[in-house]
Amino acid sequence: MSALLYNKLPNPQRGRPRGTYFDIFSKEASELELVDLTCSSQLLPTMSRPKITLTKLGNSINMVDTYYGELEDGSPGGLDVAVKIGDYYRMANEALRCQSMHSLWGKTILVCHGLYGLAAVRRQLGVLILERFGLTIDCPLSSLSRMEKTVLLNHILEIHSLGKILNDLQPRNVLESSFCSGDLRLIDFASDVESDHQCPRAAHPEHETFRFKVEDAGKEEWDFPAVCREVLNIAADMQYWDDGDVCLFTFEFKVDEVPSERVMNRLFPVNWLRVFGPSVQQTLSREWFRYMQQEIQAHGLQDTLDTALDKLDAWEKEHLPRYRRKREWMFPDLMGATPYKHKDGLVKIPYKAEGSSVVPIVSDSDSSDSDHEPESQPDGSTPSA
Ligand SMILES: [Zn+2]
Known part of the structure; x- marks a missing residue:
């Protein structure tokens, strides 16, 4: 059985360093042979003429290219898929590991729709068709x-x-359906899985299957003696037991009062770093993030992120009435997020002239931006709310 798996991809080679990738779009590689359906979901075998159109190169890591595309069989409505192409045995290995965990498909790991073999550029390549997820x-x-x-x-x-x-769990091993959704899948652990880990410490003392609850993060590592040591190590590595504090830069906040670090990282007004000293930044941040946490609880994360710049404008007007702002920036890193994506990864808030006074807040001596050197106030106070 063979199937034509792609038809066209605009400029697939653009931006790729020469010689570091497999040119599956060359003439020799127009068809992919279906070699093994034992690693597959039931989807592909039921299709009479499966066709995959690759639309985008997602990433290219360690000689494995991941494309995004659409799977069709002629009937309307395609299925979004991710297609990994790399050394055949490596892909086959990943497919077999994936197959051995098929009970977790679509919940913990990606659904595997099939493994294909492909001869291209005198290399035997493996083509792994996976569920597309975030x-x-x-x-x-x-x-x-x-x-x-x-x-x-x-x-x-x-x-x-x-x-x-x-x-070796890394961020690259974790997909999320959308930012902060908590809907996660584990991927790409082909070489990092120890497969004969027969371990009795998976269960609760009451012989129930143990699962962590959110409030467990407020406990201590040694409160879980029945849980596998290796799993506890992973938890410790991700700082699961946070002692009730969350950090941003060197600032500490109470974990229940502010958003998570990754959200605060996006919401921090970068201009404060240049204008205010650390202690003032900390005071302002605490108030700002408390406010934003309340907004998230009231209106949801997406709405709060979408309106964050307007909220900052209004908040600064109230809390920093004499703070003359040339421009504002928020931290960025908005992969996949709209609408405040900026080409340099930063978010620009347009200048709004507000009065003629300079910044009214005392600054620590390490304030780095001489253009915005604030006036000192003798009592060192921050503006009142
Ligand atoms: Zn274990």
Whole structure:
């Protein structure tokens, strides 16, 4: 059985360094042979003429290219898929590992729709068709919210219950359906899974299957003696037990009062770093993030992020009435997020002239921007709310 798996991809080679990738779009590689359906979901075998159109190169890591595309069989409505192309045995290995965890498909790991073989450029390539699911998370695991860390650890426990343990969990191994959704899948752990981890410490003392709850993040590592040591190590590495504090830069906040570190990172007004000293930044940040946490609880995360710049304008008018702002920036890193994406990764708030006075707040001596050198106030106070 063979199937034509792609038809066209505009400029697939653009921007690729020469010689570091497989040219599957060359003439020799017009058809992909279906070699193994034992690693597959039931989807492809039921299709009479499956065709995959690759529309975008997602990433290219360690000689494995991941494309995004659409799977069709002639009937209306295609299915979004991710297609990994790399060394055949490597892809086959990944497909087999994926198959061995098929009970977790679509919940903890991606659904695998099939493995194909492809001869191209005198190399035997493997083509792995996977469910398309979101983007890799864009921050260290330690910056995730308690809820996200809890979901992630329970995914690891699901895999652990199959006698497997992940050895080196990285952000690139985690996909999320959308920013801060908490809907996560583990990926790309082909070489990092220890497969014969027969471990009795997966269960609760009451013989129930143990799963973490969000409030467990407020406990201590040694409160979980029945949980596998390796899983506890992963939890410790992502700073799951946070002692009730969350950090941004060197500032500490109470975890219940502010958003997660990854959200605060997006909401921090970068201009404050240049204008105010650390202690003032900390005071302002605490108030600002408390306010934004209340907004998130009241209106949801997406709405709060979408209106964050307007909220900052209004908040500064109230809390920093004499703060003359030339321009404002918020931290960025908005992979997949709209609408405040900027080409340099930063977010620009247009200048609004507001009065003629300079910044009214005392600054620590390390204020770095001489253009915005604020006037000192003898009492060192911040503006009143
Ligand atoms: Zn274990």
